[in-house]
Amino acid sequence: MLPQFDAGRPRRSVLYMPGANARALEKARTLDADALILDLEDAVSPDAKDLAREQVVAAVKAGGYGPREVIVRVNGLDTPWGGDDLRAVNGIGADGILVPKVNGPGDVDAAAGLLTNEPIWAMMETPAAMFAAQEIAQHPLMCVLVMGTNDLVKELKAARVPGRAPLLTALQMSLLAARDAACIAIDGVYNDIKNESGFAEECEQGRDFGFDGKTLIHPSQIAPCNDVFAPSxxxxxxxxxxxxxxxxxxxxxxxxxxxxxxxxxxxxxxxxxxxxxxxxxxxxxxxxx
Known part of the structure; x- marks a missing residue:
């Protein structure tokens, strides 16, 4: 694990913020999330990719996020935007770079080749990633494994059910790999924003599994997530x-x-x-x- 990566800081709540939304990037400076993922990938439409990249780079350089960990999720290198994203975010002061759809250590190498020793976070969201989880986690620049549960459900042709039974093997394989490599492990998102009890139950499940925190899609999820993942x-x-x-x-x-x-x-x-x-x-x- 990289010396500049602080494994001990809290990562209970890790909130995705769309990079194309300037108001969201500004609001993120006031939220009580432990970490922020400024997103250039799924939350940004193809026609807004360039704008999102420019805004996120400017926001990270401007700072003002206080103790919140600031991560940038780039597009994959197999897309028209991934290479430009990585070159643009290299050296801007982000706390880490989140690489999507990492299928194996070769994908980490490819991203690392365009970076200067930034801590890398990997989205674990494909069947291939599950089988290569240990090799991905052992990469010298790898610091955090993030579960991409929505994509995993799609790839597995699984049902979205309470308790996440179809995903338990994938969750545990990624967690085992993370712990074996002394990496941080972050659970996936919960989509039903208004289902507070369901969200709390899934947070508790992730905590009980051993995850360090959970990725979030709405600011209303921050406080209950922080409560669940904090020791009593x-x-x-x-x-x-x-x-x-x-x-x-x-x-x-x-x-x-x-x-x-x-x-x-x-x-x-x-x-x-x-x-x-x-x-x-x-x-x-x-x-x-």
């Missing part, structure tokens, strides 16, 4: 107790101790340190807004 106050307090207990002289050299009547092992201490680090990163981000 009770969990943080328990984690701090476990860390403190293992840091005492009496626990030195021990693999198992008792905390509040429960047996805890060193692996629980490691999990607790990770959880507290996440909570502290969220608090720092919110203080900076």
């Amino acid at each position: 106050a009770e969990a943080v307090a328990e984690a701090r107790d476990i860390i403190a207990a293992f840091d005492t002289p009496d626990a030195r050299g021990k693999g198992v101790i008792t905390v509040a009547g429960k047996m805890v092992e060193l692996l629980h201490a490691e999990e607790s340190r990770r959880l507290v680090a996440v909570a502290d990163a969220i608090a720092a981000k919110e203080a900076a807004i």
Whole structure:
């Protein structure tokens, strides 16, 4: 993973913003999303690609997004716009470049060849990507795997059903690859904006699987997503107790101790340190807004 990539920053809510919409690019500077994907691909019609590229480059260079991570999703290199997109966003100060329809490490190499060591995020949205997930995640410039669940449903000819049973294998394969390579894993979008309970359930499912956050399509999804993917106050307090207990002289050299009547092992201490680090990163981000 690249030295300039901060794996510890919060990525609970990752909001797509259409690059052709100047008002959206400006509004993004005020939203409470952890990360923003300024989109040149699916959210932009073919006749607006050049305008979107110009506006996104100008917006990233202008800055003003505060602690929000700013990512640009380019068009694929197999399109008329992909090469120009990558050349335009190279070196403009984006926190990462999201490459669509990555089918294997060769696609990452092709994108990287037009960039100068920018962190790369990969859309995992095809059957080929699932079979090559480990090789994609292991690429030296790869930092984040993003689930493209809408495209996966289409490619699989699957049904869009609550619980996402047709996608579970793909979600787990990508997550396994990400964790094996120490990459971040972001869950896919939820399309039914007005279905608040359904959205909350899918956020909880992604969190329970182990995803770091979820991609979003509307600002109304930010707050509930942030809530679900943030550790609870009770969990943080328990984690701090476990860390403190293992840091005492009496626990030195021990693999198992008792905390509040429960047996805890060193692996629980490691999990607790990770959880507290996440909570502290969220608090720092919110203080900076």
